[in-house]
Amino acid sequence: MAENRRAIYNRRAGYIWLCLFLRLILIAERDGKMYDVIIIGGGVVGSSIARELSKYDIKVLLIEKEDDVASGGASKANSAILHAGYDPVPGTLKAKLNVRGNEMFDELCKDLDVPMKRVGSLVAAFSQDEVDSLYKLYDRGLKNGVKNMSIISSDMVKEIEPNINDTIVAALYAKTAGIICPYGFVIALAENAAQNGVEFVFNQEVVSIDREDDVFRVKTQDSEYFSKYVVNAAGLYADVINNMVSDKHFSIHPRKGEYLILDKEEGYLANTVIFQVPTKMGKGILVSPTVDGNLLIGPTSEDIFNKEFRKTTYKGLEKAIKGAKKSVEKFNERKTITQFTGVRAVPDVDGEDFIIGESDVKGFINVAGIESPGFTSSPAIAEMVREILKDAGLKMAEKDNFNPKRKPVIRFNELTDEERNELIKREPAYGKIICRCETVTEGEIIDAIRRPVGAKSIDGVKRRVRAGMGRCQGGFCSPRVLEILSRELNVDPLSVTKFGGNSNILTAKAKEYVANLYKELLKSEV
Amino acid sequence: MMEYDIVIIGAGPAGLGAAVEAYEKGVRDILIIERDSYPGGILQQCIHNGFGLIEFKEELSGPEYAERFIEKVNKYGIKIMLNTMVLNISSDKVVKAVNQENGVMEIKAKAIILAMGCRERPRGAISIPGTRPAGIFTAGTAQRYVNMEGYMPGKEIVILGSGDIGLIMARRFTLEGATVKAVVELMPYSSGLTRNIVQCLDDFGIPLLLSHTVIEIRGKERVEGVTIAQVDENKRPILNTAKYLSCDTLILSVGLIPENELSKSAGIILDPVTGGPLVNESMETNVEGIFACGNVLQVHDLVDNVTKESRLAADSAVKYIKGLLKQEGKFINAKAGSCIRYVVPQTVNYENIDDKVKFHMRPTDVFKNAYISVKSGGKEIMRRKMQRMTPGEMILIEIKKDKFLDNDLHPVDDITFEVEVV
Numbered sequence: 043m044a045e046n047r048r049a050i051y052n053r054r055a056g057y058i059w060l061c062l063f064l065r066l067i068l069i070a071e072r073d074g075k076m077y078d079v080i081i082i083g084g085g086v087v088g089s090s091i092a093r094e095l096s097k098y099d100i101k102v103l104l105i106e107k108e109d110d111v112a113s114g115g116a117s118k119a120n121s122a123i124l125h126a127g128y129d130p131v132p133g134t135l136k137a138k139l140n141v142r143g144n145e146m147f148d149e150l151c152k153d154l155d156v157p158m159k160r161v162g163s164l165v166a167a168f169s170q171d172e173v174d175s176l177y178k179l180y181d182r183g184l185k186n187g188v189k190n191m192s193i194i195s196s197d198m199v200k201e202i203e204p205n206i207n208d209t210i211v212a213a214l215y216a217k218t219a220g221i222i223c224p225y226g227f228v229i230a231l232a233e234n235a236a237q238n239g240v241e242f243v244f245n246q247e248v249v250s251i252d253r254e255d256d257v258f259r260v261k262t263q264d265s266e267y268f269s270k271y272v273v274n275a276a277g278l279y280a281d282v283i284n285n286m287v288s289d290k291h292f293s294i295h296p297r298k299g300e301y302l303i304l305d306k307e308e309g310y311l312a313n314t315v316i317f318q319v320p321t322k323m324g325k326g327i328l329v330s331p332t333v334d335g336n337l338l339i340g341p342t343s344e345d346i347f348n349k350e351f352r353k354t355t356y357k358g359l360e361k362a363i364k365g366a367k368k369s370v371e372k373f374n375e376r377k378t379i380t381q382f383t384g385v386r387a388v389p390d391v392d393g394e395d396f397i398i399g400e401s402d403v404k405g406f407i408n409v410a411g412i413e414s415p416g417f418t419s420s421p422a423i424a425e426m427v428r429e430i431l432k433d434a435g436l437k438m439a440e441k442d443n444f445n446p447k448r449k450p451v452i453r454f455n456e457l458t459d460e461e462r463n464e465l466i467k468r469e470p471a472y473g474k475i476i477c478r479c480e481t482v483t484e485g486e487i488i489d490a491i492r493r494p495v496g497a498k499s500i501d502g503v504k505r506r507v508r509a510g511m512g513r514c515q516g517g518f519c520s521p522r523v524l525e526i527l528s529r530e531l532n533v534d535p536l537s538v539t540k541f542g543g544n545s546n547i548l549t550a551k552a553k554e555y556v557a558n559l560y561k562e563l564l565k566s567e568v
Numbered sequence: 569m570m571e572y573d574i575v576i577i578g579a580g581p582a583g584l585g586a587a588v589e590a591y592e593k594g595v596r597d598i599l600i601i602e603r604d605s606y607p608g609g610i611l612q613q614c615i616h617n618g619f620g621l622i623e624f625k626e627e628l629s630g631p632e633y634a635e636r637f638i639e640k641v642n643k644y645g646i647k648i649m650l651n652t653m654v655l656n657i658s659s660d661k662v663v664k665a666v667n668q669e670n671g672v673m674e675i676k677a678k679a680i681i682l683a684m685g686c687r688e689r690p691r692g693a694i695s696i697p698g699t700r701p702a703g704i705f706t707a708g709t710a711q712r713y714v715n716m717e718g719y720m721p722g723k724e725i726v727i728l729g730s731g732d733i734g735l736i737m738a739r740r741f742t743l744e745g746a747t748v749k750a751v752v753e754l755m756p757y758s759s760g761l762t763r764n765i766v767q768c769l770d771d772f773g774i775p776l777l778l779s780h781t782v783i784e785i786r787g788k789e790r791v792e793g794v795t796i797a798q799v800d801e802n803k804r805p806i807l808n809t810a811k812y813l814s815c816d817t818l819i820l821s822v823g824l825i826p827e828n829e830l831s832k833s834a835g836i837i838l839d840p841v842t843g844g845p846l847v848n849e850s851m852e853t854n855v856e857g858i859f860a861c862g863n864v865l866q867v868h869d870l871v872d873n874v875t876k877e878s879r880l881a882a883d884s885a886v887k888y889i890k891g892l893l894k895q896e897g898k899f900i901n902a903k904a905g906s907c908i909r910y911v912v913p914q915t916v917n918y919e920n921i922d923d924k925v926k927f928h929m930r931p932t933d934v935f936k937n938a939y940i941s942v943k944s945g946g947k948e949i950m951r952r953k954m955q956r957m958t959p960g961e962m963i964l965i966e967i968k969k970d971k972f973l974d975n976d977l978h979p980v981d982d983i984t985f986e987v988e989v990v
Contacts, residue, residue: 474651474668517687525717552714552744
């Protein structure tokens with residue numbers, strides 16, 4: 043009897059101990075996933091904030107629903123431009139952050155080893171009416187604090203842009219405007235943030251956020267993470283994230299723009315970013331060189347209702363071509379190598395200004411509606427968010443070991459022959475060219491995969507090293523890149539994707555379908 | 569700096585053929601540079617048969633055809649530098665190339681033969697609107713996956729363009745157990761060889777939809793389907809004929825572009841229509857001592873013709889080295905007249921004609937019972953009856969040396985090729 047009771051007691055005690063143990067594990071696990079700040083969204087805004095916060099001694103996590111940074115939304119596909127800052131209405135966040143952001147790019151691009159060129163921009167006026175608009179823009183620019191602007195005559199425009207149409211009357215010339223590779227910049231920010239301790243999770247979509255005892259629980263489809271502060275940088279989906287937490291709902295609607303990229307042979311046609319006089323739908327269709335020497339034309343501007351409705355259309359592409367011909371007739375649209383659609387995240391608020399600030403829920407900070415000039419503003423937005431976090435009570439001590447420099451990227455194409463030979467001797471993979479159109483070596487591709495926040499898909503490699511971005515658009519190199527990804531990531535070639543999710547390139551081993559057909563045939567005969 | 573008599577760029581059929589010919593004409597100091605890890609070029613992945621009917625009078629597969637030349641190259645001990653990419657060529661014939669063993673090298677050549685082949689036109693070049701999911705391949709890339717890597721790029725397939733590789737892949741996919749729902753062709757005729765339409769589509773009941781195009785690609789991550797529509801005479805889609813085809817893969821076989829980035833680096837002038845260098849009767853480009861042959865010069869339908877062209881280029885390179893190729897002389901322009909898309913060669917140096925000159929050309933459309941008329945100064949110098957002409961099949965016209973002379977026995981200034989419909 044006594045023994046029996048003892049057994050029961052023992053069992054009970056064991057049970058209690060087990061419960062305690064499990065509870066401990068839970069807490070430990072939660073501690074393991076406890077952060078000071080969780081950033082939702084790995085676009086230019088989220089990554090800029092991550093990099094800014096990586097200067098401080100705090101624990102930061104960035105959650106991204108796609109398989110890479112700058113992969114899902116506006117940061118991947120846009121005009122690739124640093125705006126001077128004469129467009130936004132004076133006094134708005136857009137105006138302030140655009141001008142400040144623009145100034146920050148020289149140092150950032152140097153530290154992060156990102157190609158950027160301050161080629162300047164022209165707003166081209168082709169009629170007297172349009173010239174009047176130039177003066178309005180010029181005034182705005184002055185009020186916004188834009189430096190190095192002038193209105194120049196057609197002769198001077200022609201000197202800068204010999205290929206602009208002869209109907210040019212005058213232009214607003216802004217020397218501080220520039221061109222940059224947008225996803226290249228975001229990738230560099232993310233890499234540097236990761237080098238300095240920011241954690242990244244990919245392929246995780248936030249499904250709910252609740253707050254209990256001053257701690258946010260951010261649930262994704264597979265996991266959950268805890269933090270004291272949440273920064274909502276979810277771009278097109280910032281409304282969805284906000285509405286999970288805040289009672290003050292807003293909505294973001296997508297405005298799409300279609301673009302074409304032309305072969306490098308057409309790149310000579312523009313030296314600066316050539317804008318047209320803006321309308322209320324945007325800054326008009328531009329003609330611009332890209333940092334890689336191609337010619338970019340677009341975007342159209344069209345409000346759409348479905349955020350996933352990111353496709354190009356006959357009408358849109360035609361409109362972009364027609365619109366661009368107003369500035370530069372000479373380009374040959376048959377030299378198009380690719381086309382894409384970008385989506386701006388337009389907030390449904392008065393004046394369409396950025397929504398940046400702590401929401402009605404303490405510790406939940408919105409960085410939403412960051413449409414153009416969002417890219418240019420992003421470094422200034424990151425500073426602003428840092429200050430908001432500080433004001434909201436986050437203790438931020440500067441790290442003494444913050445390294446602002448990203449691990450340098452070797453670009454074979456830019457090396458001298460002596461440098462190339464030295465490199466190949468040291469690492470023979472740099473002697474094997476994988477992408478012939480853009481002269482990209484195997485060494486560069488391996489590096490892109492092995493870096494912090496490295497490439498995991500064909501598009502990830504493409505965005506980092508340009509393999510597949512040239513005139514053959516990956517026809518030659520994509521099977522080879524797939525092979526390298528499969529080897530480096532140690533995965534079956536069948537599971538290599540174009541951009542994560544179910545975007546697998548290959549569907550079966552050869553002979554598998556035939557074997558299945560044969561099996562079915564045998565079955566039916568029985 | 570390494571030095572060679574002849575440097576050949578590319579070890580596909582054109583490069584291999586040129587190397588064998590140059591050797592047989594007495595040149596020993598030959599280097600072939602190839603970027604792949606084995607010679608043969610695109611023939612390696614062309615495992616179907618139909619090669620060599622003219623050259624060897626038998627039906628070979630692509631690798632077998634290549635092997636005949638590779639064996640000779642090996643037997644003759646001609647040097648092939650594999651896994652080596654040429655970075656550029658200078659107009660004084662210095663080739664800069666890179667590989668893992670030697671790093672960046674400079675190689676000086678007395679003569680260069682360009683044999684880099686061609687590449688496929690990608691989606692962007694034909695601007696199909698829609699999304700950008702996985703599952704869009706050019707026919708040659710798909711062929712590489714299936715035949716060389718051993719993987720299937722899809723199961724339910726629509727092919728846009730009826731170029732030969734597209735047709736061959738329609739059959740290949742079917743044999744592999746995939747379903748080819750349709751081959752969609754923008755033009756009112758196929759740009760492929762008739763025999764391929766019969767053997768690759770008709771024999772398997774695959775529909776060929778002429779005067780149709782893909783107007784939209786759908787699917788977010790993977791292709792889910794395409795919308796096709798008929799086109800009018802201006803190639804504009806007729807929207808009320810639009811039809812949705814579900815599929816997981818879109819294969820593009822919409823044309824080949826000669827790969828001439830290296831040629832441009834040497835200052836070679838290209839023909840805007842062929843995309844290949846402008847050449848004379850000896851296959852010599854505007855840069856003295858640089859010759860071109862095969863698909864880098866003009867896109868061929870048959871490898872046998874590539875081989876022939878490579879012999880001519882190699883013979884000329886050998887003559888050039890020996891100082892037998894005349895650079896001065898009387899130049900005759902060969903022009904594409906009405907209903908002819910292009911003519912190769914574009915010029916003829918009368919002094920270099922042995923017996924006759926072979927001109928290759930393509931018509932702009934399909935013609936039945938028409939003539940090819942060759943005119944000079946308004947006078948017809950030759951006329952050939954053609955039962956059927958189609959842009960998908962290259963036409964060869966040979967003109968004897970004496971035909972290039974006018975009444976005073978002086979070489980004419982130019983000759984024009986035209987289609988005459990009766």
